[in-house]
Amino acid sequence: MASEKGVMLLDFWVSPFGQRARIALAEKGVQYEYKEENLTEKSELLLKANPVHKKIPVLIHDGKPVCESLIIVEYIDEVWSDKATLMPSAPYQRAQARFWADFIDKKVYDCGSRLWKLKGEEQQAAKKEMIDILQLLEAQLGDKKYFGGDSFGFVDVAFVPFTSWFYSYETCANFSVEGVAPKIAQWAKRCMERESVAKTLSDPKKVYEFVCFLKKKFGVE
């Protein structure tokens, strides 16, 4: 990579992990070059920027790559610290934010994938798990406007891209997010009022088309 000045993001349109980075950059008003990657034929640049995992998203800042979505978001927050602070300032609140972002990382995508990959009893088990996850997150949100309190923060950025997957989860596993976790559903609508989120998140119907494509690809009925 040339040590060019500027910001580039290697990403894949529907990736909720890439969307975290895009939302953070948009909140901060950072100008950057977006590069769509073909994940079946990864570019030289991606392989060079992330030789260890070969995954997106990768943020390249003045020629230096940063990998792993939550690490990217913290980096963006620390470098462009003059505007739209995402992490709280007190150490305890910061630890809480990292805990819930880590919880979302470990649970949501994996459980969500099982909702569309599996059938029968296994799918029912995944559905119960997803409902538990959503209700736990709802308890954490409480009556706050955002997970970050009055301001949109780190945990909101970590979770909001998955809201465009709710329709797919609901359709595949036959349940309603609004039914099991109404505050989460309201929070999702509130986040969509933010330009950074509205301009970044994929249309839920398009996400569902993508899930159907994956189902065919993996031979799921």
Place this chain on the structure above:
Amino acid sequence: MAETVKLLGTKGSPYSHRAEVALRLKEVNFEFLHEDLAHKSDMLLRYNPIHKKIPVLVHEEKSIVESLIVVEYVHEAFNGYAILPSDPYERAMARFWARYIDEKVIPAFWMSCWTDGEMQKGFIGQAKEALTILESQLKGKKFFGGDSIGFVDLAAGMVAFWFGILQEVAGISLLNEEDYPVLCRWADDYCSVEAVKESLLDRKLLVAHFASKKEKIFATKAPVYD
């Protein structure tokens, strides 16, 4: 009023070790509350209701959990020793490598110890690759953190002390001086640091512990750290 800092953990756990070393580096006065993981205390279940795991740091009645999150908290909440770098890019790199240790190095090494046949061969291959990549990050430095230990060194504590013990009990030789001279030299240097030495159990005790639990771990693949 004096700060009350308690660490719920076990000496046998490399995750608890990370939190303990962080507190010692910052010279924090803390009370170590040893958990019996077969009979988890009410305190543990109260302070970590979601994961029910150690380590748990309790600071002025508020709990912080997940070992790397605890280390970052200790770095930020207490003055003194800098566990993480001050530069944002270097900090991102430290976080990346700590995560790599947790997601790639440790699981591959662990499974290499407690499987056999073709499956074991596969895990050994993965573990060797992960160790090679990790070793390359030392790049001529004494520690991952530079001249003194930092976030990545603490994350890699399991590599420095526990890996040798586990492979001895399992009867394999994965992390050895011939294949990983730089990493083995780092391991010795890491274990010689005062804050680390004070946190480590006697090696013989830990070998005996894992040897006694060998069959159980082989069957379940689940760690037994106490």
